[in-house]
Amino acid sequence: MINPNKSLMLGVIGHRGAAGHAPENTLASLAKAAELGVRWVEFDVMLTADKAVVLFHDDKLDRITLTPGTLDETPLAVLRTLDAGAWFDAAFAGEKVPTLEEAVETLARLDLGANVEIKPSPGRETETGKAVGEALLSLWPGKLPSPVISSFEAAALAAARDAAPALDRALNVFKIPRNWKKQLQQLDCSALHCREGELTAAKARAVLDAGYCLRAFTVNDRARAKTLFGWGVEAVFSDFPDRLMYDPVP
Ligand code: G3P
Ligand code: MG
Numbered sequence: 109m110i111n112p113n114k115s116l117m118l119g120v121i122g123h124r125g126a127a128g129h130a131p132e133n134t135l136a137s138l139a140k141a142a143e144l145g146v147r148w149v150e151f152d153v154m155l156t157a158d159k160a161v162v163l164f165h166d167d168k169l170d171r172i173t174l175t176p177g178t179l180d181e182t183p184l185a186v187l188r189t190l191d192a193g194a195w196f197d198a199a200f201a202g203e204k205v206p207t208l209e210e211a212v213e214t215l216a217r218l219d220l221g222a223n224v225e226i227k228p229s230p231g232r233e234t235e236t237g238k239a240v241g242e243a244l245l246s247l248w249p250g251k252l253p254s255p256v257i258s259s260f261e262a263a264a265l266a267a268a269r270d271a272a273p274a275l276d277r278a279l280n281v282f283k284i285p286r287n288w289k290k291q292l293q294q295l296d297c298s299a300l301h302c303r304e305g306e307l308t309a310a311k312a313r314a315v316l317d318a319g320y321c322l323r324a325f326t327v328n329d330r331a332r333a334k335t336l337f338g339w340g341v342e343a344v345f346s347d348f349p350d351r352l353m354y355d356p357v358p
Contacts, residue, residue, distance in 0.1 A: 119343040120333075120352045121223060122149040123326050124165065128347035131172070131196035133163035134203040135214050142218035146349045149215075150223040150258075150325075153208055155236045160184040161208040161243050167229055171195070173205070180229035208243050216249040223345075225280065226259040226268060237264035241271030258301050265295045278323065284311055289318055299323060304336060304344065312339035327352070 125137025133151050141149045152165040169175045173190040193203025228236035257268045258278040278299035283306055299321035315322045327333050327344035333352045346352050
């Protein structure tokens, strides 16, 4: 049961869908996140060899599809023959690597907002950012809250900005760089997404005082989430959103 007084629900974003419960970046993972009650999910997007935007995290295919090769060199039709669920659990065998279009249809059906993280293959930063910005502009359903585009790659964010200037952007960082404010300004970002272990109360304060929104990844511990929210972090990305949203079973 959600305890409305103690729930951390509003600030919890399902990471790669709900990656602790279902194979990451699949439609099943998005559905699991919705079933758990989250309102927003994050997922990673990349370009196939033939420029299809698909949900995938790694340059290499092997971890998720148990197949050699790279996403970058694989056309969509071949990618679709691979299994993206069995690696996680036999119960998910048959899950496919979804296209962004399929994911957006699923989000609309489940009424989920999304942070779309651009994860370009090396050398395809600009091409991927442009493709993702254009695709979101043409696919995004008006009934959903506007998506947030994020990336660790400044070139991808710059291309997404040029293609879809009206969409919110966030810069992802593992470590807050010295010139973080300048980067956020140049990319016209509204938020910084930071690895949770990098944050301190003072670093969070500096980001907030500069007028930016702060979100932290990846947080699977309820006490840590509470600390981060106490520092002004707006939302955390979690593989197990239920751990943060619901009171622990006594
Ligand atoms: O977007 C937040 C988080 O997903 C960034 O790290 O490697 O899980 O995509 P990663
Ligand atoms: Mg991600």
